[in-house]
Amino acid sequence: MQHGPAVRRRKLGAELRALRTLAGLTSGQAARLVGWHQSKVSRIETGRSGVKPADVRLLLDAYDVRDPELHELLVLLAGSDDDGRQGWWHAYRRLLPSTYSDFISLESQAGVMRTLENSVVPGLLQTREYARAVTRAAVGAAPDGGTDALVEELVKVRLARQDVLRSNKPLRLSAVLDEAVLRRTVGGPEVMARQLERLREAAHLPHVRLQVLPFGAGAHIGVTGSFVIFSFPNRSDLDVVVLDHLTSSLYLEQKEALRSYEEAFDSLQGQALSPEDTLDFIAGAADGA
Template identity: 45%
Template sequence: MADARPAGAPTVLRVVLGKRLQDLREKAGLSYEEAGRALDVTHATVRRMEKAEVGLKIPYVEKLLRVYGVLDAEEVEGFLALAREANRPGWWHRFRDVLPEWFSAFVSLEGEANLIRAYEPHYVPGLLQTEDYARAVLRAGMPHAPEADVERAVAVRRQRQALLTRDRAPLLWVVMDETVLRRPIGGPEVMRAQLDRLVEATDLPHVRLQLMPFAAGPHPAMYGPFHIFRFPIRELPDIAYAENLVGASYFDQRDDVSAFLEALDRMCAQAAPAHTTKAILGGIRKEI
């Protein structure tokens, strides 16, 4: 499990390059300590670079590549160019005043994934929220924040949603608890508009929405919400994300992620089939 408070939220590219550095070190047969001595730094610095917990210092990266036996000048320069790109802040950096550091990493993963699976027992997922619904949710979660901060947080959510309309949009597959649709947020008009938004989303070819009805009883993920990200990048494993009141945890170990995947697969089998979602949403809307 990776702690959710790194020194600067890592971009996905930084994660990938960190894993490449790890592969090169291991292929060279060097330990953290030996690599650290080559840089005249502690072994922890090398480990943190590989785990994307710190930025990639270009002189360090260049020297490590040489130590690891990467001697081709063109290959070295290509790696360094990627490292410089990886150190650039993402678009969300300008919202860092209202975006928690631990969630910045989430936005980076979300933006690079080609498959996003999620279980949500409390709220409509951010990628599918209307602005009014998002505003009501954010006000509840930021009770002491100035109105301007809430609006900036809404702007972050709006910009995140752009990935659903871009070319080669990711597949978004969500299991949402019936509680989400029964909890009044923002008043009847806001809820009706939000349900309409969900109905529209079911028509998108890259959105699959399933509802877990009360009648289905207990299920394997009653502990809380989580996401699983899959990427089109060979070096990057599936990553699971679980959130709590003051932060979040990211999991990339195979056994940990497998536990999330198994729970979600079981829930998908237990939830109402995706082709029935639109009718269920329409029925709930009539009740509001």
């Protein structure tokens, strides 16, 4: 059984290999220190094999890694322990697709999230009613349909995700929203009015930067699709881009791809309204202007 998506396995393996090298150990020496066969260390470092969090802790101790934040990040990348230590989303494991669980785990540990959204308000900024309307539409589009109970459970997950903006070290969120996000009436006029007010409230948070890309900007590099860039504290080599599709998510980890999306996001921020003008624009949208 493999723990975590392929992108996380490769990133975790590369980081463990770098830490082993920094400790001055060969893979054989590392294996002997933790009582494994050398092939297991090699499979982990190349991402060909999953690794449990308990095993990551063994390796980090063997490499004398004492940075608690690095410990926490690499253990999280490994996935769930068999001894019950999991992220809060593990309680919903039967409900959530593995790609969604992976997304939440990355979101919960990232230091910065940059996102372009062309269609709907980002999940971290949605009201309960707006989230319910979006989720009902998404579940209804699924081949096997959905029930009200399922929708409500998924809404709970979406709202729980928002805790990353309220923690002691909150996620720093930069979001560029196409004007269509504000103009699309999701859930009806009253639901949309409350959602626009929520956006204005969020825009005043010191760790949230919100910008609107108006229709007047014309065609832009983001028209091909929404995306998210996750960045981690002091570990740029763990950054990842996530592209969502109807039935799956694509994780991009290559440096060239990351650079392209980072440059695209910078370009979009340059074309978008300033955060101050964005507040006025949202107010105008709420008034029907």
